[in-house]
Amino acid sequence: MRIPIESYRLSNGLVVTLSEDHTAPIVAVNLWYRVGSANERLGRTGFAHLFEHMLFQGSEHVAANEHFELIQRAGGTLNGSTWLDRTNYYETVPSNELALALWLEADRMGALLPAMTQQKLDTQRDVVKNERRWSMDNQPYGTWSERLPALTYPSSHPFHHSLIGSMEDLSAASLDDISGFFSTYYRPDNAVLSIAGDFESPQARALVERYFGVLPRGASPIPPLADMQLPPLFGEWRREVVLDMVMVPRLFLAFRAPVFGTDEYYAGSVLGAILGMGKASRLQRELVRGREIASEASAFTFDLTQGADLLVIDATARPEVSSEALEDEVAREVDAVRDAGVTAADVERAVALMETAFVTSLQSAGERADRLSMFAAMFGDPRLLNEQTDRYRAVTVERVNAFARDRLGTNNRASLLYVPKDGAEGQRDEAEAASGATR
Amino acid sequence: MTGAPIALGSARVSPVRPTAAPPKPYRFPRFEIATLDNGLRVIVAPVRVLPVVTALVLVDAGASAEAAGRDGVANLTARGLLEGTMRRDGNALTEQFERLGAGVFAGADWDTANAGVTVLRAHLEPALALLGELVLTPSFPERDIARLRAERLADLLQMRTEPRGLADEMFARFVYDPVSRYARPEEGGPETVSTLTRDDVRRFYTDRYRPRGSTLVLVGDVSVDEGLELARGMLGDWTGTASRSPVPGEAPARTTRAVHLVRKPDAPQSELRIGHIGLPRTHPDYFPVLLMNAVLGGLFSSRINLNLREAHAYTYAAFSGFAWRRGAGPFVVSTAVESDVTADAAREVLAEIERIRAEPITAAELSLATSYLGGVFPIKYETTDAIARALAALAAFDLPLDYFDTYRDAVRAVSIADVQRAAQRYLHPDALQVVVVGDASEIKSPIAAMQIGPLLEYGADGVEIPSD
Numbered sequence: 087m088r089i090p091i092e093s094y095r096l097s098n099g100l101v102v103t104l105s106e107d108h109t110a111p112i113v114a115v116n117l118w119y120r121v122g123s124a125n126e127r128l129g130r131t132g133f134a135h136l137f138e139h140m141l142f143q144g145s146e147h148v149a150a151n152e153h154f155e156l157i158q159r160a161g162g163t164l165n166g167s168t169w170l171d172r173t174n175y176y177e178t179v180p181s182n183e184l185a186l187a188l189w190l191e192a193d194r195m196g197a198l199l200p201a202m203t204q205q206k207l208d209t210q211r212d213v214v215k216n217e218r219r220w221s222m223d224n225q226p227y228g229t230w231s232e233r234l235p236a237l238t239y240p241s242s243h244p245f246h247h248s249l250i251g252s253m254e255d256l257s258a259a260s261l262d263d264i265s266g267f268f269s270t271y272y273r274p275d276n277a278v279l280s281i282a283g284d285f286e287s288p289q290a291r292a293l294v295e296r297y298f299g300v301l302p303r304g305a306s307p308i309p310p311l312a313d314m315q316l317p318p319l320f321g322e323w324r325r326e327v328v329l330d331m332v333m334v335p336r337l338f339l340a341f342r343a344p345v346f347g348t349d350e351y352y353a354g355s356v357l358g359a360i361l362g363m364g365k366a367s368r369l370q371r372e373l374v375r376g377r378e379i380a381s382e383a384s385a386f387t388f389d390l391t392q393g394a395d396l397l398v399i400d401a402t403a404r405p406e407v408s409s410e411a412l413e414d415e416v417a418r419e420v421d422a423v424r425d426a427g428v429t430a431a432d433v434e435r436a437v438a439l440m441e442t443a444f445v446t447s448l449q450s451a452g453e454r455a456d457r458l459s460m461f462a463a464m465f466g467d468p469r470l471l472n473e474q475t476d477r478y479r480a481v482t483v484e485r486v487n488a489f490a491r492d493r494l495g496t497n498n499r500a501s502l503l504y505v506p507k508d509g510a511e512g513q514r515d516e517a518e519a520a521s522g523a524t525r
Numbered sequence: 526m527t528g529a530p531i532a533l534g535s536a537r538v539s540p541v542r543p544t545a546a547p548p549k550p551y552r553f554p555r556f557e558i559a560t561l562d563n564g565l566r567v568i569v570a571p572v573r574v575l576p577v578v579t580a581l582v583l584v585d586a587g588a589s590a591e592a593a594g595r596d597g598v599a600n601l602t603a604r605g606l607l608e609g610t611m612r613r614d615g616n617a618l619t620e621q622f623e624r625l626g627a628g629v630f631a632g633a634d635w636d637t638a639n640a641g642v643t644v645l646r647a648h649l650e651p652a653l654a655l656l657g658e659l660v661l662t663p664s665f666p667e668r669d670i671a672r673l674r675a676e677r678l679a680d681l682l683q684m685r686t687e688p689r690g691l692a693d694e695m696f697a698r699f700v701y702d703p704v705s706r707y708a709r710p711e712e713g714g715p716e717t718v719s720t721l722t723r724d725d726v727r728r729f730y731t732d733r734y735r736p737r738g739s740t741l742v743l744v745g746d747v748s749v750d751e752g753l754e755l756a757r758g759m760l761g762d763w764t765g766t767a768s769r770s771p772v773p774g775e776a777p778a779r780t781t782r783a784v785h786l787v788r789k790p791d792a793p794q795s796e797l798r799i800g801h802i803g804l805p806r807t808h809p810d811y812f813p814v815l816l817m818n819a820v821l822g823g824l825f826s827s828r829i830n831l832n833l834r835e836a837h838a839y840t841y842a843a844f845s846g847f848a849w850r851r852g853a854g855p856f857v858v859s860t861a862v863e864s865d866v867t868a869d870a871a872r873e874v875l876a877e878i879e880r881i882r883a884e885p886i887t888a889a890e891l892s893l894a895t896s897y898l899g900g901v902f903p904i905k906y907e908t909t910d911a912i913a914r915a916l917a918a919l920a921a922f923d924l925p926l927d928y929f930d931t932y933r934d935a936v937r938a939v940s941i942a943d944v945q946r947a948a949q950r951y952l953h954p955d956a957l958q959v960v961v962v963g964d965a966s967e968i969k970s971p972i973a974a975m976q977i978g979p980l981l982e983y984g985a986d987g988v989e990i991p992s993d
Contacts, residue, residue, distance in 0.1 A: 087575070109574045110903045111549035147540045151835055155826045159893050160545065161900010180900050185543035196538045212838030212863075219794040220841050220861045226686045284549070297538055331686045334679065364628055365607065366620040375615065378672055381679045405679050431624070438626030442645055446577055449908040 087445050088472045089454060092287060093462065098303040099275025102294055103458040103468040105282040107451065113283035115187040116176040116455035117195070118463040120278075121271035124171045124244035124311055129258060132214065132251010135168035136259055137267050139210040141175065142166070145190075146197035150206060153190055160186055163452075170235075170245050171311075171392055172463060178452045181284035185293050191279070192297035195272060202264050211256055218250045226332040227504050237326050238340050238396055238500045244311050245393060273304035278463040282455035314393035318342060319498040326500075327409075329507045334381075335409035336402045338502040339416055341493050343397040346389045347465060352477050353485040354387065354493065358397050359436035360428050360486070361385040361419070366435060369401065372419055379407050379415045391464040397493070409505045424494040427487035437478050444474060551903040553929035554912055557749045561756060563763055564737025568916050569752030570744040572909060576646035578745035579909035580653055582660050582760075583917050586638035586733035588711045589851065590770035596706070597713020598721055598729045599633040601673055605726055606631045606640055608669035611662040615669055618659065627652040629659075635711060635773075635850045637921050638733075643910055646746040650755070657759030663730065670723045677718050681710075685985045688789055688796045689861070692962040695987060696798035699785045699958045700855055702776035707852065735765035740920040745909040772852040777802050780956055782978035786969060787962045789985060795867040795963030799874050800857035801956045806849040806922045813947035814847060816939040819894035820886050821845050821877065821948075822858055826893060828877045833860055839870045851922065856952070864964050868971035871959055875977070878957070882948045885941045899933040 092104040126133045144150045157164045162179030177187050222228035232248035239246040279298065281290055320342050344350040362369045362385025369383035383401040390396075399420070403412040447453045454471075462468040556570035588599045607629060608615040622629040627644035640660060644652040684690045694710050701708035713721070741760060743752040804814060815823075822829035822845025833843040839862040848854030858878075862870040906912050919928060959977055961968060973980050982990045 110907065111551050112904050112907070147538070147542070151826065151831065155893060158824055158826060158897045158901075161896055161902075161904075163901060163904055178904050180548060180903070182546040182548045183900075184546075186545065189538070189543050193538045209835065209838045213834060213841055216794070216839070216861070216863055217841040219863065224688055224792055224794045224796075224861065226683065300538060333682045333686055364619070364623045366616065366623045371616055375669070375672065378675070381676050404675065405682055435620065435624045438648075439623055439628060442577075442626035442628070442643065445575060445645060446643055446908065446910070449575055449577065451907065 087448060087475055089448060091458065091468050091471065093468050096274060096295070096299055098299070098301055100298050100301070101278045101462050103278065103280040103462050104285075104287055104290055105280070105454055105458060106285060106287060107282065107454075108284050111181045111284050112178055112451055113181040113184050113187075113281060113285050114176065114178040114451035114455040115184070115191060116174060116280045116282070116452065116459045117191050118278045118459040119173045119272060120171070120276050120463055121173055122169050122171045123247065123249040125271065126247070129255055130263060131247045131255045132249070133255070133259055133263060133267065134173060135250055136210060136214050136256060137264065138166050138168045138173050139214055140202065140207065140264060141194055141198065143206045143210065144201035145194040146200040147193050148190065148201065150201070153194070156186065156190065162187070168249065170249065170390060174456065174459065176452055176456060178283075184281070184285055184290065188293050188297050192301065195274065195277065195298070196301045198268055198272065199265055202261060204261055207259070207261055207264065211259060214250070215253060215256055218253070222250065226330065227336050229328070229330075230338055230502060230504070233326060233328065234338055234340060234396070234398070234500075234502050237324060237502055238320070238342065239316070239393075242312065243316070243393065244314060245390070269305070270309065274298060274301050275303045276308055278459045280455040280458040280462065280468070282458065283451035311392070316342065316394040318344070318394070319493070319495075320500060321497055323496050323499040323501070325503070327503045327505055330504050332504050332506050334403045334405050334506065335407070335412050336400070336504045337409070337412050337416055339399040339401075339420070340500040340502070341397045341498050343387060343395040343493060345393065345395050346391045349485070350489060351395065352481050353489040354397055355440070356433055356436045356478070356481045357423070357428070357486050357489055358385040358387055359439055360432045361423065362399060363436065364439055368419055368423065369399065369416070373401060373415055377415065378404055379412060380404060409503055413501065413503065420494050424490045427490060428483060430483050433481060433483050433486055437481065440478050441475055553906060553915075554744070556916060558926070559753055561736070561761060563761065564766060565756070565760055565763060566740040566920065567753060567756040568740060568742045568920065569747065569749045570912055570916060571748050571752075572745050572912065576746045577643065577909050578646055578649050578743065578747050579641065579643045579913040580656060581639055581641035581742040581913045581917055582656065583740040583742065583920055584638045584734050585738045585767055585770050586729065587633050587636040587770065589635050589706055589773050590733055591706065591729075594717060595721065595725060595729070596709050596717040597677060598725050599638060600712045601670065601677070601718075601721055602726045602729045603631045603633040603638040603640065604673050605665045605670055606659045606663045608673070609664040609666050610658050611664055612658060615666070618655065621655055622652065625652050629656065635707075635852075635854070637917070639917065641913070649747065653755050653759045660734065660760065661763055665723055665726050665730070667723050670726055674718055674721055677712055678715060680712075681715050681718070688792065688794075688962045691787065691789075691985065692796035692798050692960060695785065695787050695962065695983070696800070696857060696958070696960045697855065698987065699778055699783070699960055700801060702774070702778050704774060705776055706773035707775070707854065708778070733767045733770070735767040736760065736763040737766035738769065739767070740917070742913045742916045742920070744913040744916065772805070775802055775853040777956065778958070782955060782957050782959070784959045784961070784972055784977050784980045785983065786965055786972065786980060787960070787983045787985060787987070788965045788990075789962050790964060790966075792962070792964045793864060794861045795864050795961050795968055796861050797867070797870060797874070798857050798859055798960040799871065799957055800855050801953050801958060802853050803847040803856035804951060805851060805853050807851075810947055810951070812935045813939050813943040814951055815898070816891065816894050816936065817881065817944045817947040818845055818847055819898060820890045820944065821881050824894065824897060828881065829858060829874060832873050832877060833862070833870055837866070837869070837873065839863060839866045839873075864967045867961060867963060867968040868975050871961075871972065871977065872975060875954065875957070878952055878954055882945070882952055882954070885945045888941065891939075891941055891944065895936055895939070898936045902933055
């Protein structure tokens with residue numbers, strides 16, 4: 087499955103990727119800035135994400151909240167997201183509105199600061215604090231997304247700290263921080279622009295040149311991230327137990343894994359799918375259906391491109407199952423795969439599922455544009471997108487089993503276990519009595 | 526730092542906002558509808574962009590079709606389809622699908638049960654054969670039905686500490702009269718789910734899973750003729766008729782306002798649900814209501830979101846919506862706000878509901894909603910899955926066959942007066958139920974002080990706590 091890809095660079099360093107598709111009169115614009123939570127300094131956790139919010143508050147020629155309104159008025163969808171080592175901004179619009187989308191992105195890349203005010207910062211700070219409450223503090227197991235990186239990356243590592251940030255650090259963020267962050271990271275030579283969908287290449291290039299060509303390259307070198315290198319294994323089995331307002335135990339079992347794009351990564355990704363993708367995966371078959379230990383079980387990778395990645399198993403206990411039993415049973419399945427390996431049929435199933443997922447994702451212009459930006463930003467070559475299917479098909483049983491032997495051992499495990507607090511246990515007994523549930 | 530412009534060199538982005546090029550035409554994918562000899566309706570939409578096909582079987586076997594005391598059997602039956610057939614057990618069935626790269630899914634909502642698959646064209650025939658097999662000859666093994674039942678009970682248990690789901694469930698309970706199926710959880714509550722048996726599932730399946738009354742939707746890299754041929758091969762042997770399921774009653778739990786406070790101790794946020802009974806999907810004023818809701822709380826730039834999020838920073842998100850079902854689903858404003866501004870947020874929501882009834886919306890507001898809904902139309906239908914679900918809605922609600930072709934015109938035809946009329950007719954400030962899941966010790970006093978209506982308190986189990 088190959089999509090057309092053109093790529094070039096402006097003189098100010100902006101990398102541009104184009105992929106034409108005239109199926110529907112829509113076009114996706116996508117911008118990746120190579121900056122994320124990993125670039126935050128001490129005392130400013132959550133800043134990259136707060137900054138992302140500020141990017142929607144207007145720019146020199148765009149009033150507060152006008153960005154959202156302009157795109158929606160044009161009949162488009164839009165959003166942005168912050169990750170460990172990148173921040174992306176994207177919109178999909180009817181194709182006759184391509185110029186508007188590009189102009190908006192260029193205006194905020196070139197001239198965000200004139201629109202930044204203390205009031206806007208204070209408002210977005212509160213919005214982000216509410217986002218934290220909503221997604222983490224007021225959700226059972228909500229803190230897993232900050233506890234797991236803290237457990238699996240050393241405290242000095244750029245991936246260790248919380249992406250959404252602590253309330254304290256969010257409170258400390260200032261307009262000076264905004265100004266400094268913008269000047270340091272938001273510049274054409276730290277960005278990739280991808281356009282996918284219904285456009286003509288010469289016209290798109292002309293628009294990109296008109297709006298982005300005038301922006302200067304950054305004034306000073308981009309500060310490099312602190313050393314990301316990590317040993318391939320944790321060297322131990324580390325554990326964290328969290329007492330939380332939850333009704334049943336839930337286990338996140340993580341293994342240090344190779345970064346996205348390496349040969350070993352694809353073997354690991356296939357192993358993850360064998361373990362926990364789909365109802366016929368090992369964990370679902372054995373723990374959910376077979377022994378009824380878990381009500382849900384899955385496995386996934388974070389797909390980080392620097393330092394080290396994580397392969398994570400996520401299993402939620404059935405109510406009558408103890409946290410010890412959950413841990414033991416998950417470990418049993420992992421040990422079995424490590425010791426006995428997987429079969430060719432296992433690999434075939436996993437690769438087939440991933441291939442379907444990949445091809446179906448290409449249906450969306452926004453998805454195509456984002457993947458192009460990723461390959462361009464992280465690997466310097468958007469054409470790698472067209473090689474992904476081949477990389478998966480090249481994974482052999484031997485390579486998967488080698489990965490399992492190397493990476494699934496007890497010297498490379500990190501367990502994050504959520505256990506019901508006393509109060510919650512009481513509610514559970516009450517609920518079970520009320521429902522008359524029996525096995 | 527002030528608003529003084531920072532010059533980054535002498536080069537600047539042009540202040541001239543670009544104007545749009547002329548819009549290009551778009552048409553929803555063409556589709557054909559045919560009826561097989563056994564009464565099964567087949568809708569085929571060839572979309573030959575990528576070698577992908579989505580197949581969806583729709584059966585009139587949603588929660589609305591459940592007999593009294595059998596809440597949850599619709600979902601149990603739909604999920605049960607995946608647990609095995611006469612030919613192979615559940616493990617073998619799902620493994621077969623997944624080796625074809627096809628992640629099969631099955632479930633039920635209020636109006637329909639559905640089973641489907643998205644698969645690469647190369648594996649279409651065997652995937653459809655398996656899909657037909659599980660629709661026609663499910664075995665519903667006792668052990669796995671018991672397991673699915675236990676999993677549902679486990680979900681219900683977990684909801685005790687999950688405030689969003691809890692708020693949704695409580696809201697339905699406080700809005701609808703208990704005799705309405707809509708008052709109770711769509712997938713069944715603990716009292717009924719724990720009593721469901723395999724016999725209940727078999728009976729429900731036998732009564733409701735019939736070709737006459739059902740629809741197969743095929744979207745993607747397949748021609749109309751191929752699609753019909755595949756349909757015959759897959760489901761041609763299916764026999765029987767299912768009577769149309771009833772529409773749940775729409776009586777409200779109460780006709781006056783009330784505040785329902787569900788206790789979640791130490792909650793840093795309150796989950797708010799404010800609303801009342803809405804309208805059925807096929808209501809003649811669907812489009813005026815759609816536009817009215819977009820302005821009120823359906824867009825990022827809606828009144829409710831801009832008020833609660835951008836003006837007051839009470840929340841990360843706030844929106845309003847009508848739940849469109851065959852019967853009248855609820856109208857609800859949803860948001861999660863910092864605990865200490867719960868009463869303030871409720872006040873603002875009530876004020877916005879009053880305002881959109883009292884005064885006409887502005888031309889700018891209408892044009893934003895109109896141009897958004899019209900413009901975003903093609904963006905909604907990029908994937909075979911999205912197109913299949915759109916056609917499923919066409920089938921489930923008996924929408925006119927030209928619905929998608931006339932959609933944008935219908936949106937554009939709504940006027941400011943239409944919107945105000947819709948607001949006045951279908952928003953009922955006096956009947957609003959305000960449901961809050963949060964820290965009672967912090968929010969009870971301020972909310973009571975607002976005097977919205979009588980204030981009732983409940984534990985997380987929904988049992989009322991008598992007032993002192």
